[in-house]
């Protein structure tokens with residue numbers, strides 16, 4: 001079984017039971033808790049990392 005967010009194989013039983021990797025689960029929780037402005041901030045940070 002792979003993580004539906006990043007498509008990497010789930011290694012731990014907990015991740016398989018939840019159907020998502022621990023990192024992506026945390027990210028999704030952060031996104032759910034943040035307003036739309038928070039998502040824009042995340043995208044901007046990602047662009048900066050790529051540069």
Ligand SMILES: [Zn+2]
Nearest residue numbers: 003006021024
């Ligand atoms: Zn993932």
